[in-house]
Amino acid sequence: xxxxxxxxxxxxxxxxxxxxxxxxxxxxxxxxxxxxxxxxxxxxxxxxxxxxxxxxxxxxxxxxxxxxxxxxxxxxxxxxxxxxxxxxxxxxxxxxxxxxxxxxxxxxxxxxxxxxxxxxxxxxxxxxxxxxxxxxxxxxxxxxxx
Amino acid sequence: xxxxxxxxxxxxxxxxxxxxxxxxxxxxxxxxxxxxxxxxxxxxxxxxxxxxxxxxxxxxxxxxxxxxxxxxxxxxxxxxxxxxxxxxxxxxxxxxxxxxxxxxxxxxxxxxxxxxxxxxxxxxxxxxxxxxxxxxxxxxxxxxxxxxxxxxxxxxxxxxxxxxxxxxxxxxxxxxxxxxxxxxxxxxxxxxxxxxxxxxxxxxxxxxxxxxxxxxxxxxxxxxxxxxxxxxxxxxxxxxxxxxxxxxxxxxxxxxxxxxxxxxxxxxxxxxxxxxxxxxxxxxxxxxxxxxxx
Numbered sequence: 001x002x003x004x005x006x007x008x009x010x011x012x013x014x015x016x017x018x019x020x021x022x023x024x025x026x027x028x029x030x031x032x033x034x035x036x037x038x039x040x041x042x043x044x045x046x047x048x049x050x051x052x053x054x055x056x057x058x059x060x061x062x063x064x065x066x067x068x069x070x071x072x073x074x075x076x077x078x079x080x081x082x083x084x085x086x087x088x089x090x091x092x093x094x095x096x097x098x099x100x101x102x103x104x105x106x107x108x109x110x111x112x113x114x115x116x117x118x119x120x121x122x123x124x125x126x127x128x129x130x131x132x133x134x135x136x137x138x139x140x141x142x143x144x145x146x
Numbered sequence: 147x148x149x150x151x152x153x154x155x156x157x158x159x160x161x162x163x164x165x166x167x168x169x170x171x172x173x174x175x176x177x178x179x180x181x182x183x184x185x186x187x188x189x190x191x192x193x194x195x196x197x198x199x200x201x202x203x204x205x206x207x208x209x210x211x212x213x214x215x216x217x218x219x220x221x222x223x224x225x226x227x228x229x230x231x232x233x234x235x236x237x238x239x240x241x242x243x244x245x246x247x248x249x250x251x252x253x254x255x256x257x258x259x260x261x262x263x264x265x266x267x268x269x270x271x272x273x274x275x276x277x278x279x280x281x282x283x284x285x286x287x288x289x290x291x292x293x294x295x296x297x298x299x300x301x302x303x304x305x306x307x308x309x310x311x312x313x314x315x316x317x318x319x320x321x322x323x324x325x326x327x328x329x330x331x332x333x334x335x336x337x338x339x340x341x342x343x344x345x346x347x348x349x350x351x352x353x354x355x356x357x358x359x360x361x362x363x364x365x366x367x368x369x370x371x372x373x374x375x376x377x378x379x380x381x382x383x384x385x386x387x388x389x390x391x392x393x394x395x396x397x398x399x400x401x402x403x404x405x406x407x408x409x410x411x412x413x414x415x416x417x418x419x420x421x422x423x424x425x426x427x428x429x430x431x432x433x434x435x436x437x438x439x440x
Binding site: 006008009011012013026027028038039040041042043066068070075076077 | 187188189190193194197198201202264289356357358359360361365366370
């Protein structure tokens, strides 16, 4: 019996479907959710969500958020989330470079800019890591750019 | 009857007005499209967040769970967050909200304070001598969550300080271009029996088993409850914005149509007057010529 999984980010529905297992980066550690799991509410860390059905696996990056687990449904309210197939490697790479440069120039800590740039850096790192690690096993083959 | 000169001027001014209203209609039409997209994009998240909140509120012993979920027995003050537009010329959009306020709160059991979002609403509340404790006017045309999260925080803080014991949200829900309705939502303390339009709480899914919380109950509820409350305010603002643009578009289209009708009627009257004048002139000439011939 499958479990329903819904991943929404603030600006759109990222994923919706019946799956066999969901793996989440919970704040207390990685957790795999199977159907009939006990009700659970957890915050999420930066990391990847893996959603597996019999014949395929989808992988998403998630930049924090909250997950609610009920016996028949997993609801992920992500601050930001995307399927790794949607990630543009070049863009993530430039974003990372830009964020690093700004940080190296020295921005006063605890200001809004500092926090924003740091968050941007963490996000692009997350994207790059996720793509490098998982893209090959994703359901649609990834073609290496020359 | 008015002189032909006056009538010509009148026709020209009506035509000019109709040009302005047509331009405003076109502007609103493009704005409404963008605003509706923003609403639709954030609806799934807001809906899910509200669902999670109601599930949390349905937990056994909810009153001890979190102060924001606790129904107070002694209610002394209420707070209403009122969302209107910054500009007029939107048909009955702004006045509908204020009329709704008057109906709901003028004879309310406790004094009501207001947080005004939008200049028009603020002015109308002032005129009715309501107690406005905060005013958020001139929001950016397409606000982000960060732009408006302060409003939700203010509402949450006033509630936690004990300054108010109930918080309501009054906004205009967007259904279609032709239909928007003013709606009231109880924001705090969180109510289970919600009539929130796009949330259907699935009865079969109502579990009474207590949640497992990670990291721990206090920490997670402290984080998500104020945040999701602010999110409801954000969603309401987006709904209201879409409604405002839609209302303005419809109002302007009506104005343009009315102007066209008016120009038609004026043109007809003008032609009659002009024809009458020509007829009179001819009669004068003919009369003069006949008098000369005799």
